[in-house]
Amino acid sequence: MPSKLLDALLLAMPLPPVLETWRQHLKNQLPYPVQGAQTLFIGDPTLVIVVFQHDKVEVLLPAIQWRHHDIHTAKPTSQGVITAHNGTLEQLLALVENTIALRLKSFHECSCCGTRSAPETLGSLQGEPVCRHCIKGRRVLF
Ligand SMILES: [Zn+2]
Structure with a gap:
């Protein structure tokens, strides 16, 4: 399965400098606890999920559904993608903030x-x- 192998190789590669800068900013500058590495889970409970890939960042809204008693499944929905080429940290932060606001409304x-x-x-x-x-x-x- 070549595509899976490629995915694995890309995941193992370090992020380009611009994305690494954005990642560090989210980890250090937001007033919420942050867990994870290439995928950041921001807030406790998680308010927003930020997935770093080799050339882009995807921002996801956590939407957790009850299944049975304490078991729940996360079904995050994409709120947008910022690419390393055209995007800016300001765009990423705006998307993250909008997603947090949406999550807090729930x-x-x-x-x-x-x-x-x-x-x-x-x-x-x-x-x-x-x-x-x-x-x-x-x-x-x-
Ligand atoms: Zn109470």
């Missing part, structure tokens, strides 16, 4: 304490969203 308020939490971290109490902290110790099915 957060819900806990009906007990009022904290806004990611939908995948909220449980339900008599039909109202309740955060993990408030639901702890209660015998409630998610």
